[in-house]
Structure formats: structure tokens, C-alpha cells
Amino acid sequence: DVKVTQSSRYLVKRTGEKVFLECVQDMDHENMFWYRQDPGLGLRLIYFSYDVKMKEKGDIPEGYSVSREKKERFSLILESASTNQTSMYLCASRGDLSSYNEQFFGPGTRLTVL
């Protein structure tokens, strides 16, 4: 079974703190993704990466950065957390771009910024 794990299920941070969210997948997938999910807004793509050290902006990259130093690990960084970044953060991974590759999600991190 594909496993996508996220470092924390719940996280509480203060405004202005630097926050790291870690994601690890064990299936040697090329592609990794970070989403946030908010009521009424659905899933929105923040950043994705199709290879080590490669990254692409998604739909809402402002206020975030990412790092992919190893194939299995994709980190989301909030340089200076703000209250409007309180959200559920979901990491996902997928094999190469083809019709038969499923996308798998981690359990999510509920981040609260006070």
C-alpha cells in the first residue's frame, strides 16, 4: 500500500513564526503536491514538484515556499505565519503523468495560527 505521511496531525503556531510541514511518501513517486482545504473553498493547490529540486507554483503560492531535497520528501514552509493561513493542509503524491497513476493523499495537518 502506498503511504503518504505528514509530520503532524495538529499544529498550533503564533503569528510571525516560521512553520515547516513535512510530507514523506514511500512509493518512489515523481510528483508531490501541497494543498490547503477550507470550508466553501474546496481543495486549492499551493505548490507541486515533479522531481527532486524542482517546484512549480500552484494556484495560491503567496506566503508559502517549498523544498524537495530528496525524492521521498516534500516540505511546505510558511516563512511568517499569519492567521489567514489557518487551514487543513494536505500532501499528495503520484507516479509519472499517465492515465493509470492514482494520486494518494496523506492524513492532513490541521494548522491553527494564533
Next chain:
Amino acid sequence: KQEVTQIPAALSVPEGENLVLNCSFTDSAIYNLQWFRQDPGKGLTSLLLIQSSQREQTSGRLNASLDKSSGRSTLYIAASQPGDSATYLCAVLIYNQGGKLIFGQGTELSVKP
């Protein structure tokens, strides 16, 4: 621009009923379509993937169909159970933009005992 719509937004049924969830998309240039389940406060669980060349996929009590020409997919759940209560999302994998999944807003299903 690809848009994915799910109708209805919410559905409540008594236990044992067969039900159909609908998903429509505007651009038929897709690699595949996935159905996911999400329980409150949890991540997404992949239920079924239908490749663009396929018409349907089955897993247990679930059957998903795909009609690319009309831009529609349905998820059929047979003999519903209270444990099926969750939000169901469909998503299409599109050709451009590096292979993004475009999600619908989901259907919140409640199965009453």
C-alpha cells in the same frame, strides 16, 4: 479552463438504498478521473480510478462510470450503509499544467440507520 461540478452538494438517504453521485467536467482532454472519499477532519482516500480509455470501474459495492464525450461520471453505491457517510469528491487529471488534478466541490453523503 477545466471545471468540475458535483451534484448534489449534499444527499441524505436511508440505509440500504442504492444511490448515484454525479460529476461533470467541461473539457474531455483528461488522462483519468478519480473518485475520493473524505471523512471529517481526515485526508482523502482514493476509491476508484477510471482511465480515459475505460468506461467503468468496480470495487465492492462501488461502481464508477465515465462518459468522456459528454463530460460525465457517476459513482454508484449499492446497498448504502451508515459507514458510507462521508464527502465524496471527483477529480480529473488534465493534460496541461504539468498534470494537475482538478477537483469538484464534493457531495456530502449522510446514510441514516
